[in-house]
Amino acid sequence: MPFSDYTTALVTGASGGIGAAVVERFRREGLEVHAVARSRAPLEKLAARTGCVPHVIDVADTAALADLAAKVPFDVLVNNAGVDTPRKLLDAQAADIDLLVDVNLRAVLHLCRLVVPGMAARDRGHVVNITSIAGNYNFGGNSTYHATKAAVAMLSNQLRIDTFGRRVRVTEICPGRVATDIFAHVHGDTPEVRARFIDGFELPEAADIADAIAFAIAAPRSMNVGHMEITPTLQVMGGLQTARPDASAT
Numbered sequence: 001m002p003f004s005d006y007t008t009a010l011v012t013g014a015s016g017g018i019g020a021a022v023v024e025r026f027r028r029e030g031l032e033v034h035a036v037a038r039s040r041a042p043l044e045k046l047a048a049r050t051g052c053v054p055h056v057i058d059v060a061d062t063a064a065l066a067d068l069a070a071k072v073p074f075d076v077l078v079n080n081a082g083v084d085t086p087r088k089l090l091d092a093q094a095a096d097i098d099l100l101v102d103v104n105l106r107a108v109l110h111l112c113r114l115v116v117p118g119m120a121a122r123d124r125g126h127v128v129n130i131t132s133i134a135g136n137y138n139f140g141g142n143s144t145y146h147a148t149k150a151a152v153a154m155l156s157n158q159l160r161i162d163t164f165g166r167r168v169r170v171t172e173i174c175p176g177r178v179a180t181d182i183f184a185h186v187h188g189d190t191p192e193v194r195a196r197f198i199d200g201f202e203l204p205e206a207a208d209i210a211d212a213i214a215f216a217i218a219a220p221r222s223m224n225v226g227h228m229e230i231t232p233t234l235q236v237m238g239g240l241q242t243a244r245p246d247a248s249a250t
């Protein structure tokens with residue numbers, strides 16, 4: 001379904017990074033875009049620049065999401081809001097687990113529950129779930145994040161089954177490292193963090209991810225782009241570690 005088949009879109013996590021870039025891209029395509037995040041000031045700036053409709057909502061607030069979904073019949077839903085608190089599970093904090101499950105998974109499930117039935121009834125809609133390579137590959141230190149992203153990857157497949165026979169398309173966008181402020185949000189906004197994750201690397205920008213999403217949406221009605229893994233060219237996943245038993249532990 002090209003963009004012209006759609007009228008309205010909901011983008012979560014729209015105050016910066018990938019979400020803001022998606023809002024900008026969708027506005028250029030002429031959609032009425034509803035932009036959700038917690039930070040009022042950047043949302044209002046985005047609205048002034050693009051003409052999107054800003055909503056200061058925490059995606060953990062299911063009642064607020066239900067209120068919004070009841071008012072607008074959304075044709076496109078982009079579940080983008082995401083957080084990370086990197087820790088292996090041996091060091092996990094209870095509050096971090098709850099936060100990641102609430103934002104990265106629970107909100108996605110509720111928004112799909114609230115929005116997808118309308119899409120199915122209208123025989124028209126597109127759900128875009130932003131997961132991560134962390135949903136498909138293992139690397140150290142982010143166990144709850146891996147678990148929440150893997151759950152949304154499976155949900156993306158499942159939605160296709162649940163809406164079988166209706167023209168509801170589902171695309172999982174699975175990024176590797178993208179040059180956004182996520183690393184500053186997770187590790188602190190310092191020169192060391194920029195040096196560790198951004199400076200000197202050749203990385204996709206948020207607008208590149210928005211272009212990939214636009215490709216999936218503009219694809220012919222007969223075509224569902226199910227999964228796009230998008231990494232820097234100079235990034236690979238994989239690795240193998242073998243440890244000898246720790247003699248002091250036996």
Ligand SMILES: NC(=O)c1ccc[n+]([C@@H]2O[C@H](COP(=O)([O-])OP(=O)(O)OC[C@H]3O[C@@H](n4cnc5c(N)ncnc54)[C@H](OP(=O)(O)O)[C@@H]3O)[C@@H](O)[C@H]2O)c1
Pocket residue numbers: 012013014015016017018019036037038039040057058059060080081082083103130131132133174175176177178179180181182183185206
């Ligand atoms: N950048 C990467 O390298 C990368 C790689 C793989 C996957 N991803 C995924 O891509 C998505 C976007 O990431 P990004 O890089 O654009 O991150 P970002 O720059 O940190 O942006 C995250 C967005 O999520 C919003 N958000 C966080 N908690 C929220 C909540 N409780 N309610 C509503 N909005 C909330 C933030 O807005 P407020 O703080 O204003 O609420 C912000 O707009 C995330 O799902 C992330 O996991 C990113």
